[in-house]
Amino acid sequence: MHILILGGTTEARRLAEHLADGAPRGLRVTNSLAGRVAAPRLPPGEVRVGGFGGPEGLAAWLRAHAVDALIDATHPFAGTISFNAARAAAAAHVPLLALRRPGWVPVAGDDWHAAASLEEAAELLPALGARVFLTTGRMGLAAFAALDRQWFLVRSVDAPEPPHPPRMEVLLDRGPFTLEGERELLRRHRVDVLVTKDSGGAATAPKLTAAREAGLPVVVVRRPPVPEGVPVVADPAAAARWLTDRLDRA
Template sequence: MVPHVLVLGGTAEARELAGELAVRPGLRVTTSLAGRVSRPGAVAGEVRIGGFGGAEGLAEWLRAHRVTAVVDATHPFAEKITANAARAAALAAVPAVVLRRPGWRPVPGDEWHPVASLRGAAELLPRLGSRVLLTTGRLGLAAFAHLTGPHFVVRSVEPPDPPMPPDTEVLLARGPFTVAGESALLREHRIDVLVTKDSGGAATAAKLTAARELALPVVIVERPPLPEGAVVVPDVPGALAVLGLG
């Protein structure tokens, strides 16, 4: 049987991994995308778009397509997908690994306020500033919708889903971003507090440097916990090593 790796994608690391796997002779790779982004980047190998119908549906797909390994390379905040992937792999008796880029870490000069959820960020915001750059993605803005005082600049790749705060300005942009560009954005919109998820990686880290240089507070939404017993690697070489392909 030809080895078949399912990559749960949507990240730069997932695309990199698919590219590494697609050129291996005698190996089949399928990348699954949720379909939430209208113009996803090019992915090597086979591509599947859409959900599976929960953990049981994914387990059945793994069996039907003779998948021999699962790599969860989704966004660090794709908590439901990650939980379903872990359960599905267990149900189908297929080995699984979670590929997660390391989270950000504060350095001297940072004023970070870690919170456990978007709701926690919304509760803290009024005490920190009145002009907010919100970079938590297009989903979840409902957590801030009740805040009528602050002015929000919401940046996302796709138009955000309502409800959202009444005083909201939307910027559509895709990283990577530069420190100079982020500093100019913060100054232009007179931002006095930044809200972001701990996504990790270099593509969107420039805003943290810009906030530090401008002495702005940053509300950091911490990552959700991974499933118990998950095998976690920080990069593509680590995933290849676990797959026995390093």
């Protein structure tokens, strides 16, 4: 049985590790990475890097490599590849599962402001603060490029490229992050507003606690929906059980 995991996330890597540790005989796992990170953490199993050429290219790859099941374990905001995967799986008649970590939920004391997109987040900022901690990654900074009155601390794994905000400091770092570290970062840079995507998970959640403690507003960009009709699980163990069920039936 050949499994293709569309990965690049912690959940995808943990699923690959889970399958590598207890994989039934004859189970082949291929991990696909988009290639947007210069030095990704490679999962066990076969690894391919780069795009497929849209849904038609992915469907052709599924057929050519006799893929029996496709798992979309990409980032919650990698919307294009998720819809491409749904179209490709349908065309190639390959079962598809989406693995998505649960989103964050506000708690008492949070001052969250929801935004449907990065552009909408940028529109909210002038009324919320002047010193912005921007943790939405290096992609999409063009949405904030017109804001010349705000100062931005941009944290990303790799260095961003233009267009980006004119007043900006870049912090190259990779999670997981600690609560104490996030507290110190907000204090040292005198941050007065945080912008984040609703990525979910524990690795980058301490910034939300630090912002709550400091009484800072947080602009939270809502994640795009999973394509209609695609089953969703919230953790690698559930994805492994889904695969085991399919393998048992096969």
